[in-house]
Amino acid sequence: MTDVATPVSPTHSAMPASLRAAALQTWYFPVALSVFLAAVAQFNFLVFHTLAELFSIIVSFILFALAWHTHRFSRDHFLLYLACGMFWIGALDLAHTLTYKGMGLLPVNEANTATQVWVVARYLQALLLLTAPLMARHSPDKMVLFLVFGLMAALAILWIGTGHFPDAFIEGQGLTTLKIWSEYAIMVILAGALALIWANRATIAPDALPFLLIAIVFAIGTELAFTLYIDVYGVSNLVGHILKLFSFWAIFQAVALACLIRPYQELAASNRAKDDFLASMSHDLRTPLNSILGFSDMMRSRMFGPLGHAKYEDYVDNIHASGTHLLGLVNDILDLSKLESGQYQLNRQELNPMVLAEAVVRSFAPSITAKDMSVAVHCDPEIRQLTADERAMIQLLNNLVSNAVKFTPDNGAITVAWSRRPDGAMVLQVSDTGPGIPADQLKRLGKPYVQVDPYVAQKGTGLGLFIARRIAELHGAKLRITSRPGEGTAVTVTFPPQG
Numbered sequence: 001m002t003d004v005a006t007p008v009s010p011t012h013s014a015m016p017a018s019l020r021a022a023a024l025q026t027w028y029f030p031v032a033l034s035v036f037l038a039a040v041a042q043f044n045f046l047v048f049h050t051l052a053e054l055f056s057i058i059v060s061f062i063l064f065a066l067a068w069h070t071h072r073f074s075r076d077h078f079l080l081y082l083a084c085g086m087f088w089i090g091a092l093d094l095a096h097t098l099t100y101k102g103m104g105l106l107p108v109n110e111a112n113t114a115t116q117v118w119v120v121a122r123y124l125q126a127l128l129l130l131t132a133p134l135m136a137r138h139s140p141d142k143m144v145l146f147l148v149f150g151l152m153a154a155l156a157i158l159w160i161g162t163g164h165f166p167d168a169f170i171e172g173q174g175l176t177t178l179k180i181w182s183e184y185a186i187m188v189i190l191a192g193a194l195a196l197i198w199a200n201r202a203t204i205a206p207d208a209l210p211f212l213l214i215a216i217v218f219a220i221g222t223e224l225a226f227t228l229y230i231d232v233y234g235v236s237n238l239v240g241h242i243l244k245l246f247s248f249w250a251i252f253q254a255v256a257l258a259c260l261i262r263p264y265q266e267l268a269a270s271n272r273a274k275d276d277f278l279a280s281m282s283h284d285l286r287t288p289l290n291s292i293l294g295f296s297d298m299m300r301s302r303m304f305g306p307l308g309h310a311k312y313e314d315y316v317d318n319i320h321a322s323g324t325h326l327l328g329l330v331n332d333i334l335d336l337s338k339l340e341s342g343q344y345q346l347n348r349q350e351l352n353p354m355v356l357a358e359a360v361v362r363s364f365a366p367s368i369t370a371k372d373m374s375v376a377v378h379c380d381p382e383i384r385q386l387t388a389d390e391r392a393m394i395q396l397l398n399n400l401v402s403n404a405v406k407f408t409p410d411n412g413a414i415t416v417a418w419s420r421r422p423d424g425a426m427v428l429q430v431s432d433t434g435p436g437i438p439a440d441q442l443k444r445l446g447k448p449y450v451q452v453d454p455y456v457a458q459k460g461t462g463l464g465l466f467i468a469r470r471i472a473e474l475h476g477a478k479l480r481i482t483s484r485p486g487e488g489t490a491v492t493v494t495f496p497p498q499g
Contacts, residue, residue, distance in 0.1 A: 030249045034242045041238050046102045052241040053097040056248040060090025063255040070259040071142060078204055079255050081135040084145040085128035086251065088153040092121035095157060113160065115168035115175075119182050120156040122223065124149075126186045129193035129216060133200040175227070183227045190220045207262055208254035215250035218243050289327045296320040346389040346474055353386045353418045353428070354379035360397040361416060364405050371410045378417040383426060387498050388475055396471045397430075399464040400491050404432040407489075424497030431490035437483040465491070 033055065041048035067076070067083030096117040098105050128149075159165045168179040194216045201209050225240030296319045299307060307313055357377045361368075368375055386393070397416075404414045412433040419427045468491075469479045476496045483489035 026253055027249075030246050034245060037242065037245075038238065045238070046100070048238065049100055049241065050097060050103075052245055053093055053100075055245055057090045057093050057097070059248045059252045060086045060093070063252045064090070066259050067255050068142060070263070073263055074259045076205060076258050077135055077137075077139055078132055079208065079258055080142055081140060081145060082128060082132045082251070083255060084142060085124065085132075085149045087146070088149045089121050089125050089128070092117055092124065092153055092156070096121060111169045111171060112167055115179060116160045116165050117157070118226075119168050119179060120160065120165075122186050123182070123189075124152065124156070125219070126189035126193065129212075129219075130189055130196060132193075133196045133203070137203055180227050183223045187220050187223045190216050190223070194220075205254075205258035205262065208258040211250045211254035211257070215247045215254065218247035218250060222247060289323055289330070292323040293320060293327065296323065346392060348387050348389055350385045351388055351390055351393060353383055353426070356386075356390075356393055356397060357416045357418065360394060360401055363398070364401060367405050368414075371405070371408070371412070373405070373408060373410070373412050373414060375414045375416070378415070378419075380419045382420050383418050386426060386495065388495075392471045392474065396468045396493070397428075399468040400430040400493075403464055403491075404430055404434070404489075408432040408434040421494075426495040426498070428493040428495070429490055431488060433488040436485040436487050436489055437481075438485055442481060442483055468493075 037048050037052050040051065064083040064087035067074075067079045071080045096114050097103070099114040099117060101111040101114065166178045167176050168182075169175055194213060197204065197209070197212055197216070204212070222240050222243040225236050225243060228236040296316050298304075299316045300313070300320060307316065354377070357379070361375055361377055364375075401414070401416065408414055414430070414432045417429050417431075419429070421427060465479075465481070472479045472493050478494050480492045480494070481489065482492070
């Protein structure tokens with residue numbers, strides 16, 4: 001049930017077919033597992049019991065890890081409280097499993113101890129579910145919660161281990177009065193938890209609520225089944241463990257939905273909304289920018305005569321430069337959006353690396369001439385083609401050469417070189433004689449929106465290297481940056497060998 005986002009209430013409308021189908025699929029695994037375990041029980045009940053309990057134990061630990069590590073994002077205090085307790089319930093169930101009659105792993109090898117541990121674990125579980133709704137409005141310290149529940153579990157084990165806990169099972173007689181009445185008491189507590197959770201449903205994640213209610217119903221069925229057996233290998237014991245399996249699975253689904261699936265869905269929806277917004281803004285921004293650039297370029301070329309005043313020429317140059325800069329920012333942001341959303345599709349074809357490099361370098365001719373820089377383009381004679389996306393490769397080269405031109409001082413030098421390694425890998429390197437980058441800041445380069453000294457004063461989004469890195473990764477290539485202050489910077493892109 002991965003797409004429920006509507007609060008549950010008595011007046012809630014009928015569930016759509018797609019959600020009903022997802023809800024049914026949620027139970028396929030526990031149903032299949034139960035059938036398998038029931039078959040195992042016919043041959044070896046001890047193996048059945050061990051597997052059934054291990055499933056509940058593993059689920060307890062996993063849901064604890066989910067709630068614990070996602071709490072800073074989900075901020076779901078109710079489920080955090082529940083998960084901290086479930087971890088130690090899982091630990092108690094592990095003790096119950098290891099001391100079960102016939103296991104022979106510990107010095108204790110009789111049914112009473114395992115039954116005592118079971119009673120303690122179920123009391124703790126019932127009280128946990130009863131008190132959890134009261135924690136929904138609070139912000140508890142999760143480490144304190146974890147340690148408090150751990151202390152309770154440790155004291156319970158100590159109580160049993162010292163022999164002071166009343167008998168719960170007597171061989172040849174079955175369950176003691178204490179055990180039977182404890183099960184009834186646990187059922188009453190669970191019924192109270194059911195009512196309390198429903199009464200506080202407004203404070204509980206709506207997609208988790210149905211699973212929590214179902215979990216408690218299964219837990220009540222579990223306790224009822226465990227009031228009936230006189231043999232720890234009996235049918236009632238089997239039914240109780242199957243119901244327990246379903247109860248723990250339902251709690252796990254509640255935690256997974258609220259702490260993992262729902263936040264992911266919200267993030268995906270947010271990304272879709274962002275992509276739609278950027279797609280709309282692309283047209284809304286580019287249309288006026290193209291007009292600004294087109295008309296300002298006409299004015300700069302004096303297509304219809306002189307502007308009439310020398311100042312106007314400076315103004316027009318500033319308008320054109322600012323428009324060009326803004327258009328570059330818009331393009332970078334749109335490209336980033338496509339890369340992050342997986343919409344940047346490659347159309348691979350055979351390309352000439354030398355031709356690509358020379359074409360990109362020519363596009364920077366005005367800036368190169370203005371700064372009186374020298375630019376060299378080299379290509380290993382053995383490299384005749386590169387299988388890649390032409391548009392993407394032009395953008396990658398453009399971003400790397402643009403950085404080199406921007407940050408190399410007047411009279412500096414830039415080199416664009418293609419080479420082949422002995423293993424067949426093709427290497428693109430764009431190097432410059434710029435100021436270089438301090439070692440402590442070098443590792444930050446290539447991250448989105450990051451600009452480091454001495455570049456921090458330069459204009460831009462800080463997306464150029466990040467986009468170049470992502471384009472390289474789409475081609476299976478690796479981008480590496482090396483630099484030394486005062487000696488320049490080199491960006492190396494290594495493409496995997498091609499047949």
